[in-house]
Amino acid sequence: MIKSTHWKRFVIIVAGIVLSIVFLWLALRQVDLAGLQSAFSSLRYFSIFWCAILLAAGVVMRSVRWGTIASQGWTEQAHFFRASTLGVFSNLIFPIRAGEVVRVFTLAKLNGTSLTVPIASALLDRLADLFMLLLATLVLYCISPIGSLLGSWMSTMLIVAFAILVLVTLYARSSGFGEVLVTSLLSRSLRRWPVPPDVFLSEFRKELHHLLKGLFSLWLVSIVIVIMFIDYGAFTMLLDAFHLHLAPEAPLVLWVFLAAGSALPSAPGYVGVYQVAAVWALSFFAVPASVCVALATILQLTILVVSVLMAGPGAWSMCRRALNTSL
Helix, strand or coil: CCCHHHHHHHHHHHHHHHHHHHHHHHHHCCCCHHHHHHHHHCCCHHHHHHHHHHHHHHHHHHHHHHHHHCCCCHHHHHHHHHHHHHHHHHHHHCCCCCHHHHHHHHHHHHHCCCCHHHHHHHHHHHHHHHHHHHHHHHHHHHHCCCHHHHHHHHHHHHHHHHHHHHHHHHHHHCCCHHHHHHHHHHCCCCCCCCCCHHHHHHHHHHHHHHHHCCCCCHHHHHHHHHHHHHHHHHHHHHHHHCCCCCCCCHHHHHHHHHHHHCCCCCCHHHCCHHHHHHHHHHHHHCCCHHHHHHHHHHHHHHHHHHHHHHHCCCHHHHHHHHHHHHC
């Protein structure tokens, strides 16, 4: 009989794959095959090269951001870089954002520490991604003609983001009932861990409380802004590779839709999710669906090549070991 945890994991994976198939169908039903072939054949490979360079720089800066959030020095930065590259690689070959698990367990192994610091810092690192998404959406709302559409979406995102931040902060500062409640909710999921759930969650809460104090430093905000400029440059080069010279806000619109879409469960590499996100984002600029699907596919392939080169030899085995350890 399949264990309940394995059954739940199986359901989540199937749901992600089904969602990707639905999104892929939504994107491909608008595609003209001749237009798709033309888009691929007219690629500017020099622009793709610079897009790849900027995507790699984005991974490096995100590893620096994670290390900064974890309050680690430059001597440990190589471990954050290694864990980050393996996380990106895992998200492209495993479903349901398995890279989040891989990067946390990899960092714990490389640092020779418990999981509390990697998990707490990884959680705050994702909150930084959410802040970037909100900031980009706010900029679009102010300067873009599609601001009215983004208005209701941004309001929803702000409410969700604020609720998440409040819950994380309350938990980090909680004691007594709050800690007991979270422990009772998660103890079953953590019963196979090498440490008792109550001990782990108590240490996790204290570490989260400690890391929250330095979350809004000027240095960290500067890193976030640099990452946004790097991503903007990467998507500008991606559009240029397809001879698309659109309004200045177009790369930002594309980034926002892809970032929001990547938060959904999906098949490995966000297949389908990226395609439909590109179609919806660039429809505001009258870009044909065929070009959008080609663009999303080239982006996925470019990220895959970059992640393979950055992860280096042995990446597959390390990712498998990290996932097996977490199960």
